[in-house]
Amino acid sequence: MSDVWSCNEWDQLEEVIIGNPLGARFPTPDCSTQMAEFPDRALADIPTGAFPQKIIEETEEDLNEFAQVLEKMNIVVKRPETWPHEAKFSTVNWESEGYYNYCPRDVMLVVGDHIIETPNVIRSRYQETFSYRKMLVDYMKSGAKWYGAPKPMLLDSLFEGDLEKPTPNEHEPAFDAANVLRFGEDLVYLVSATGNEMGGHWLQSILGDKFRVHFMKDVYYGSHIDSTFVALRPGLILCNPGRINDDTLPELFKQWDVIYSPPMENTDFYDADYKSKSIGSDWIDMNAFSISPNLVVVDRDQTALIKLIEGKGIDVIPLKLRHSKMMGGGFHCTTLDIRRTGKLERYFD
Numbered sequence: 001m002s003d004v005w006s007c008n009e010w011d012q013l014e015e016v017i018i019g020n021p022l023g024a025r026f027p028t029p030d031c032s033t034q035m036a037e038f039p040d041r042a043l044a045d046i047p048t049g050a051f052p053q054k055i056i057e058e059t060e061e062d063l064n065e066f067a068q069v070l071e072k073m074n075i076v077v078k079r080p081e082t083w084p085h086e087a088k089f090s091t092v093n094w095e096s097e098g099y100y101n102y103c104p105r106d107v108m109l110v111v112g113d114h115i116i117e118t119p120n121v122i123r124s125r126y127q128e129t130f131s132y133r134k135m136l137v138d139y140m141k142s143g144a145k146w147y148g149a150p151k152p153m154l155l156d157s158l159f160e161g162d163l164e165k166p167t168p169n170e171h172e173p174a175f176d177a178a179n180v181l182r183f184g185e186d187l188v189y190l191v192s193a194t195g196n197e198m199g200g201h202w203l204q205s206i207l208g209d210k211f212r213v214h215f216m217k218d219v220y221y222g223s224h225i226d227s228t229f230v231a232l233r234p235g236l237i238l239c240n241p242g243r244i245n246d247d248t249l250p251e252l253f254k255q256w257d258v259i260y261s262p263p264m265e266n267t268d269f270y271d272a273d274y275k276s277k278s279i280g281s282d283w284i285d286m287n288a289f290s291i292s293p294n295l296v297v298v299d300r301d302q303t304a305l306i307k308l309i310e311g312k313g314i315d316v317i318p319l320k321l322r323h324s325k326m327m328g329g330g331f332h333c334t335t336l337d338i339r340r341t342g343k344l345e346r347y348f349d
Contacts, residue, residue, distance in 0.1 A: 002113040002143035004338055008182050009231040010290040011342035015076040017104045017135070018067050019334040021059040021327065022082045024051045024100035026277070027124035031159040036121050036193050036223065037279055037328070039163040047277040050086070051100075055323045059102070062321045063334065066297070069317060073291070078338075080104065080131040089127060093155055099124035101131045103329040104336035106224070108132065109177035111187070111207060112344055115139055117148035118177040119202075121168055121194045126154075139338070149173055149202060166193040166221050175199030178224035178333065181231055184345040185210060188252065190225040191217045216250055219243060226332045227283045229253075233293035234347050236312060240283050252348050259312065261286045262304035270325060279328030287330025291317070297331045299324070 003015065027033040029046035038046045050056075067077045085098030099122065107128050109116045115136065117129045129136070129148075140146040152158070152174045161169060168174045175195030180203070181188045187207075189200040197215065204213040220228050220243045230238040237253050241260040249258060264285050270278070285299035288309075298306050300318030309316055324330045 002139070004110060004113050004115050004139050004142070004144035006110045006182075006337045006340045007112055007184050007342060007344045008340070008347075009337075010233045010293050011340035012292045013070075013075050013290075013337055013340055015078070015337075015339040016070065017078045017080065017132070017336040017338060018063055018070075019100075019102040019104050019329070020080045020082060020131070021051075021056050021063065021100060021102045023085045023098075024056055024059075024102055024327070025049060025085045025097060025124075026051065026279075027099045027122050028096040030094065030096065030123060031156055032121055032123045032154055035159045035163065035166045035168065039166045039193060039221075051327070055326055059321065059323050059327060062319070062323075066319055066321075066331070066334075069319065070291075075291075076339075078135060081134070083127070083131040091126075091153070093153065094123060096123040096126065098127060100327075101128065102327050103178070103333045104132070105226070105329075105333050106176045106178045108336055109180055110336065110338060111182060111211070113143065114145045114147070114207075115338075116177070116206070119149040119152040119172070119174050119199065120176050121152075121154070121174050123154050147206075149199075149206075165218075167191060168193075168196040170196055170198045173199040173202035175203075176224060178226055181225050181229060183231060183347050186212050186214060186252070186346065186348050188214050188216055188225065188229070188250070190220065190228070191215060192221050192223060192225075194223050214250070214252055219248060222281055223328075224333070227281060227287045227330065230286065230288050230332070232288075232290060232296060232309070232312070232314060238286070238288070238309070240286060242283060255348060257312075259308060262302075262308060265303060266301035267325075274326060278325045280325040280330075282325075284324045284328070284330050287324070287332045289331035289335055299330065
């Protein structure tokens with residue numbers, strides 16, 4: 001039986017990859033980074049170089065604590081290798097340095113026993129999955145179906161367009177794995193600054209008719225889907241009220257119990273310089289990660305959100321990623337669930 005098996009965002013977790021912040025850098029300031037992370041500023045104003053060492057060290061402390069909590073629950077935790085992100089690499093069309101391995105959710109998508117390397121939008125991510133190569137080989141040997149999307153060229157022309165509604169042009173499939181939420185046989189795909197429509201069509205073509213890819217467009221352009229929606233269990237979804245309301249809620253979710261996150265709390269420790277360099281949105285701490293349908297990891301400072309979730313009969317493990325905003329990833333972003341119990345089901349009519 002394959003070590004890889006995960007069909008949704010909530011079944012009982014058995015194995016997970018947690019990210020590695022060591023050697024993390026801001027993505028190289030080019031047109032891909034501008035569209036995906038900083039569409040509101042000029043290239044010259046995009047932060048560069050390594051993340052401050054204190055931030056990296058504190059992030060590693062927090063991720064280690066997260067890993068230890070899961071391991072005490074007999075969940076297998078793996079971590080990617082540290083990669084020399086400061087090294088330059090190039091294609092015939094562009095040159096870049098690396099980014100980080102903090103968010104495995106961004107670069108690989110697990111659907112059943114498939115593990116897919118996605119055609120990421122930011123050039124600095126071009127080699128990111130190499131840090132997972134030994135794991136991927138082992139998963140393949142266990143019986144998993146491992147493959148990669150067509151490697152995108154990421155030419156300048158892909159990023160020419162309206163930066164007020166940033167979306168890569170339809171020249172080739174380009175998307176981050178975190179543009180996708182999994183609901184068994186249904187996948188919700190966000191068209192945004194990190195995913196064009198062609199990427200969703202490629203995903204549909206490779207998965208086949210058993211699966212349905214549902215496009216969510218003209219809702220949120222900022223980046224990924226998992227601080228807009230958090231799928232807590234079958235029939236219950238947490239939504240971001242800054243981006244979604246009852247009128248704009250996708251038809252698919254109108255069959256479910258919909259709850260809206262309260263405002264984020266305890267964000268006043270960010271100073272102006274910190275905010276100017278931060279990759280994550282103001283809602284990043286809504287980014288919760290389910291251990292099971294009855295247990296979820298939530299940012300410990302979000303007391304109102306914890307109360308809301310507990311009110312739905314779900315227990316909460318309160319933990320902290322002190323630099324989720326700077327690094328651009330909460331608990332869901334920094335994980336890739338490799339194996340969960342359960343079977344492939346259809347949750348929508």
